[in-house]
Amino acid sequence: MREKILLNDDWRLLVNPPETAIPVSKAAMYLSAKTERLKWGPGAYRHNDVPGFWDLEQELPAEPWEKVDLPHDYIIRQAPDPNEAGALGFFHYVPAWYRRHFTLAPEDANRRLTLYFEGINGISELYLNGCFLKRSTSSYVPFEVDITDLARFDHENVIAVYTDPRSFEGWWYAGGGIHRNVWLVKTAPLAVDLWGVFVPVRKETETSWRVPVEVTLRNIGYEAEEASLRCEILAPGGGKAGEILLSGTVPARDTATLRGETRVDSPLLWDLDAPHLYTLKVTVRRKDGETCDMVEQRFGFREIEMTPDRGLFLNGRHVKIKGVCAHQDFGLTGKAVPDNLCRYRVSLFREMGANAFRASHYPHPEATMEACDEQGLLVLNETRRYESNEEAVAQLEALVRRDRNHPSVFLWSTGNEEMAYHGMEQGHRIHRALEHVIRLLDPTRPVTTAITNVPDASVYAISEVIGVNYNLDQLDDLHRRFPEKPFVSSENCAVGSTRGWYWGDSPERGYMDARDFNPGPGTFQLFGRERTWKFFMERPWISGGFQWDAIEHRGEAIWPRLCSCSGALDLFLLKKEAFYQNQSHWLERPMIHLLPHWSHPGFEGMPVSVWAYTNCDEAELFLNGVSLGRKRVEKYLHVEWQVPYTPGKLEAVGYLDGLRAAGDVRETAGPGVKLALKLENGPVAAGGNEIALFTCSVLDAEGREVPDASPLVRFDCSGAGTILGTGSDNTDPVPVPSLDRRMYAGKIAVALCPGKADATGTAKATLIARSESLRSAYLPVEFPAPAEK
Known part of the structure; x- marks a missing residue:
């Protein structure tokens, strides 16, 4: 039966490899022109790629191999350089080699074996055991390579990937490396092909839906195969909603597409606020009745119509694209x-x-x-x-x-x-x-x-x-x-706008005012x-x-800013x-948002442009309990007041039909006294394939966040976890992997990769933040073992 094994761990990386000397002997040239074409250099089957290799009896490799896990980007580790292209993020782009060793069981010799790459940066070349597999020219298009004929079952196998990101497919940051997942897929010789299931459902009547099904089978055997398929439609709760039986012949070393159709009455529809997903479970049997493959493909029942006069309709309901x-x-x-x-x-x-x-x-x-x-x-x-x-x-x-x-x-x-x-x-x-x-x-x-x-x-x-x-x-x-x-x-x-900057555009600093x-x-x-x-x-x-x-x-950046600044979220998802x-x-629920923050020591009496973003029809501003005016809100536009800065409590109230419907408060913070840490995206699984994202902030004695805090913070992690990077100011050229980061506008983002789970089924790690004159913070987190799929 089918197995899909994630191969993200335990890769070896060599960045900017030295040019490999080409041997000139006839033997070297002759043998490298055969199936195993890489007989020297980092792509060769027996090349020494052991990081920190130590042996008194053998020649020591000069290459600095390192151990990495995927997905991986080796360019992001650099310090931005103003002499490099701003369109590409001010980085210097160089090629690299990746290698991974793996073994196969003897019983795998009777199966089809493929490697599935979801994405490799730039132009890449792939080899297995020194034998050429494929050349890819896109950073973003996934692909499969068949390794059935080249795989070894008596020795280990070595995947070698050469990647060169200097093809520059776009005018944005390109990155470098194997930046998406890699899978080893094992199937029977007769199995469903890659992306081989298609379920183009169509609405037939108000309650009835046609469910056409296409299943493409691949047969790598040298004789034609008779196949029978059971296609079960499973509802979101797991119940059976329909079934299609198909059969046909798949020629030797070829593919065949089998088609059938059924109907489903009154299915749960996929919609924006109720995204119901169905599953087509395809079971493949050979002529002798042996089950040889099973795949599941999710799909949904939904009707889309784009009209020239009224816009888009989803399931008969008008929807304006808020994209x-x-x-x-x-x-x-x-x-x-x-x-x-x-x-x-x-x-x-x-x-x-x-x-x-x-x-x-x-x-x-x-x-x-x-x-x-x-x-x-x-x-x-x-x-x-x-x-x-x-x-x-x-x-x-x-x-x-x-x-x-x-x-x-x-x-x-x-x-x-x-x-x-x-x-x-x-x-x-x-x-x-x-x-x-x-x-x-x-x-x-x-x-x-x-x-x-x-x-x-x-x-x-x-x-x-x-x-x-x-x-x-x-x-x-x-x-x-x-x-x-x-x-x-x-x-x-x-x-463009900059998080936390309210003092007009400043090209010299790389900042743009936070307001629209x-x-x-x-x-x-x-x-x-x-x-x-x-x-x-x-x-x-x-x-x-x-x-x-x-x-x-x-x-798409202009120094000193390292990025485009058009986002509603900043570079670090703040x-x-x-x-x-x-x-x-x-949003339909009533809301009001007040800007800027209200902590501006030394600017007492200076007029500050105070804005409110709201979907209410009226807004009122209060400073220390005194109304500064109630204003009608023109639909989709903001309201604003010019307010001489006075420390205290600034409050905005939104009204619908004359009744209070929403509120927002900005309060002057005191001096910062301590650091605080928060996990933003939990739960996060242990094992190295997920990332925990934390935010570090500064609190005053009353527990209020200090919005303009800018201390230098030192981060460490104890236990089963590794800090991958820190970031705060999108003009900060300090390399991402640095554990020491100057805070900008009251927040620092920290990315942490949890380690493997221990005997208790969790990986335990503690993130630590320290700064001079501020009380330190620590946050222990338990990351559960990943769920079995």
């Missing part, structure tokens, strides 16, 4: 974002009020897609290359096959901001070709492409859905020209967040839009004012 874009990287781990942090990021999007996510500008991790299904977030899914060559088409096919069962995916995108080719006939041909590929694999969803140069583009004439980045001032005219087409703002509102602003005419984006959302809400034909972006990302502004637009 965000995001890159994959995280400030403390680079491109290597473990699955639990992918899920945590999605939970923050939902907390912010978002109901949609644009996977910009490439296939995102599988854990992110699964989290969108589980937490009820619509997804605009996008391929990286706007090209119709063989390689780009193969990458698009992989994306669609991988993600076409996700009920969260409602729209495909063939590319982003192809400013030349979106206006050329050649670009039209590319879009048609890519759209055709998508429709062959998934006829159930519409297709768009994200356009930014509206005056010069013409591809929207052949696009099923018109997707426009920014350029809001041109959308009305474009809609008049194409009234028959649905519209979506595929990207908007790249308004309108860039104004003459810019590609025109409006800030509130004017953008007001624009969408006043136009029912716009399905909604996707903000750039949810999280600050490394790259909430910015824009997070709460989005809540005021997107």
Whole structure:
């Protein structure tokens, strides 16, 4: 039966390897031209990759191999350098080798064996036991390599991966390394193929749904195989909702797709606030009745319609897209974002009020897609290359096959901001070709492409859905020209801001004011967040839009700032004012958020611009119990007061229909006296495949957070855990792995990787924070052993 084994632990890494001398003897050249082509260098089967190797009898390797676990990014460990490219995060990019040793049992000799890589940075080459497997040219597209013929059962096996991130697929931080999961998959010779199950459900009547099923089988044997399949539809609670029986012949060394259909009455629908997921359980039997494979594929029942005049409808209900874009990287781990942090990021999007996510500008991790299904977030899914060559088409096919069962995916995108080719006939041909590929694999969803140069583009004439980045001032005219087409703002509102900075833009410091602003005419984006959302809400034909972006990302930076600062969350997943502004637009529950903080010693009497973000219809501000005025709130806009700074208690109250509905308070903090630690994303599993994210803050004698605290804090971990990185200020060039970090705006983020569980079933670790003149803090945490899958 099928086994899927995670191979994330115990890899060996060599960064920026020296150029390997090439032997000139005939024997060396002759033997390296055979199946085992790597006979020397870091990719060779018998190469010495032992970190800290010590032996008196053998030659000692000069290479500095080190032990690492995946997912991994070796570039993020560097100190940013202003002489390097700001678009790529001010890092110096170099290649590396990864190696991993593993053994196989003798009984595995009768199975199909594959390695499944979810993502490797840049251009990579893969070898098993010195034999070439595959060359990959995408950082973001997963792939499988068959190692059945090359695997050894009498000796250990060695995977060698050469990765070179200098291909630079984008204008953002690229990272370096094997930045997603790696799996060893063992199946019978006859088994379901990779991404071989497709369940394109369709609504037939008000209560009845068609459930077509496609199952692709692969047979690596040298004789044709008769196969029978039982496809069971399991409801969210586990009960059986239907069954399909299929049978067919799979040719030798080939694949075959078997198709069938049934109906399900009144299923639980997948929706934003009730994301019900069904499972198709496929059991494969050979002609002799032996069960040889079993896979489970999740899917959902939901109906999506994008209309040209009323926007988007989900299950017959009108939904305005409240979307965000995001890159994959995280400030403390680079491109290597473990699955639990992918899920945590999605939970923050939902907390912010978002109901949609644009996977910009490439296939995102599988854990992110699964989290969108589980937490009820619509997804605009996008391929990286706007090209119709063989390689780009193969990458698009992989994306669609991988993600076409996700009920969260409602729209495909063939590319982003192809400013030349979106206006050329050649670009039209590319879009048609890519759209055709998508429709062959998934006829159930519409297709768009994200356009930014509206005056010069013409591809929207052949696009099923018109997707426009920014350029809001041109959308009305474009809609008049194409009234028959649905519209979506595929990207908007790249308004920069800095967490905790309220003193106007300061390019010299790398800071931008935390408040929203309108860039104004003459810019590609025109409006800030509130004017953008007001624009969408006043136009029912716009399905909604996707903000750039949810999280600050490394790259697209101007020194001394190390990242783009357009996010509603900062580089370290700390909430910015824009997070709460989005809540005021997107949440239905009454809320009000007050800014800035109210701890400004030395500025007594200076006028301070006080803002409130709220979805209430009136707001009132109080200072030390005295009203400073009650104001009507124009829908989707903020209210503000000019207040001479006086220490004390600043309170905002929101009213609906004249009644108090929400409140928020800012209170002047005293001098900091102690540090405090908080785990943000628990529970976190032991074992090294998840990351715990902590926040360190400073409290005064009354237990209030000090919002402008800036001490130097030293972090340590005792017990079963390793601190991976710390971060606070997105202009701080101190390398991420540093255990000593200067606090900025009252908070530091800390990433900790729990160790293995002990005999009690937990890994116990204690995070320690110390700073001069402040009382130290410690936080013991027990991380449970990971649940068995």
